[in-house]
Amino acid sequence: LDDLGFDAGDSSGARKLRSWLEGGVEARPANVRLAVTSNRRAIVERHLSEQDDPINPRDAVDDRLALADRFGLSLGFHNCTQDEYLAIIAGYAAHYGLAYAEADALEWSKRRGGRSGRVAWQYVNELAGRAGRSLS
Structure with missing residues (x-):
């Protein structure tokens, strides 16, 4: 669900x-x-x-x-520092072979209202879309 x-x-x-x-x-x-x-x-x-x-x-x-209480696992997407956010993106970008600019990644987080692992993943999905590539 x-x-x-x-x-x-x-x-x-x-x-x-x-x-x-x-x-x-x-x-x-x-x-x-x-x-x-x-x-x-x-x-x-x-x-x-x-x-x-x-x-x-x-x-x-x-x-x-x-x-x-019926759900045994709860995951949160908490805010992270700028360095942590950029490190998450760097890891994903390296794994998927995507190029990015730090300034663009930071602008993305500003438009999304914060920095988190979730926002970083959404940015990487956007990068893949721009490059015409699938992440699957």
Whole structure:
């Protein structure tokens, strides 16, 4: 599933998916694995005010976080320094035989709002496209 996310008011969608993942709908086949991506740090939207209810404030939070707990691996694309960003690009560019200019790579990161491994990979994909090459 690509770009999974639930709005704050959509608790039933997250519960249904959670039940399905736990085998509540049907038994999980041995030969199937599910990979999910999300652009959010937390799959379910959260707010600072969600613990304002004085009666069992953790219950609502725990219910929303229960879906995210079903996934054993979480990868983040965190910001990196300029040197790290350029080193990532240099590694990819060398591997794929692509030429690039550091100034162009830095401009790319500015237009994308930051430097990360993800932004570096997107830049390398752009380089390949400019060169008419596939990365596969």
